[in-house]
Amino acid sequence: EVQLLESGGGLVQSGGSLRLSCAASAFTFSGYAMSWVRQAPGKGLEWVSAITNSGGSTWYADSVKGRFTISRDNSKNALYLQMNSLRADDTAVYYCARQAVSGTFDYWGQGTLVTVSS
Amino acid sequence: DIQMTQYPSTLSASVGDRVIITCRASQSISSWLAWYQQKPGKAPRLLIYKASTLESGVPSRFSGSGSGTEFTLTISSLQPDDFATYFCQQYNSYSYTFGQGTKLEIK
Numbered sequence: 001e002v003q004l005l006e007s008g009g010g011l012v013q014s015g016g017s018l019r020l021s022c023a024a025s026a027f028t029f030s031g032y033a034m035s036w037v038r039q040a041p042g043k044g045l046e047w048v049s050a051i052t053n054s055g056g057s058t059w060y061a062d063s064v065k066g067r068f069t070i071s072r073d074n075s076k077n078a079l080y081l082q083m084n085s086l087r088a089d090d091t092a093v094y095y096c097a098r099q100a101v102s103g104t105f106d107y108w109g110q111g112t113l114v115t116v117s118s
Numbered sequence: 119d120i121q122m123t124q125y126p127s128t129l130s131a132s133v134g135d136r137v138i139i140t141c142r143a144s145q146s147i148s149s150w151l152a153w154y155q156q157k158p159g160k161a162p163r164l165l166i167y168k169a170s171t172l173e174s175g176v177p178s179r180f181s182g183s184g185s186g187t188e189f190t191l192t193i194s195s196l197q198p199d200d201f202a203t204y205f206c207q208q209y210n211s212y213s214y215t216f217g218q219g220t221k222l223e224i225k
Contacts, residue, residue, distance in 0.1 A: 102171075103150065105207075
């Protein structure tokens with residue numbers, strides 16, 4: 001069964017940094033684009049960033065551009081999100097999600113909570 | 119960015135009811151529209167993609183329609199397990215955007 005397991009969340013002060021990881025299993029990781037999607041407490045979903053299967057292309061939401069960096073290591077079946085200059089409005093549960101061939105998110109991790117204190 | 123407007127934001131209904139949730143895009147997205155279901159404390163679950171294609175394993179009481187800028191999710195006969203929050207999402211172009219969600223409550 002496809003599994004995505006996020007880690008690395010926690011409490012960080014405003015202006016600080018955090019690196020999220022997502023461990024993938026039970027599918028050919030190198031064959032799929034991946035994304036990070038976040039959800040602030042009690043709020044809706046916000047796409048954050050995406051990366052192609054090879055890692056050759058990346059995209060970011062305007063709200064995180066220049067502060068966050070998505071990357072992947074296909075040899076380790078791992079996806080990452082380096083988050084710098086964190087702000088209070090970055091507080092959210094961060095999900096990693098697999099992008100199906102259709103382009104939608106067909107599998108999601110359980111999420112990891114990032115709390116930025118001001 | 120393409121804005122997605124979803125309504126209603128809250129919907130009260132009973133088991134057995136037929137419900138319709140609407141999603142409107144700020145510009146044409148062809149059929150690049152997905153619907154997700156989310157329960158409290160859980161990750162979203164993909165229900166429908168390409169506006170009307172049912173994801174594998176999703177009950178047939180769920181259906182989607184629309185193209186261009188106007189889309190609907192229909193649940194033909196509500197079951198107790200369907201009470202959740204539903205989100206639409208456009209994937210016509212990066213950056214992807216979601217609707218604000220529709221919370222389906224028990225009447």
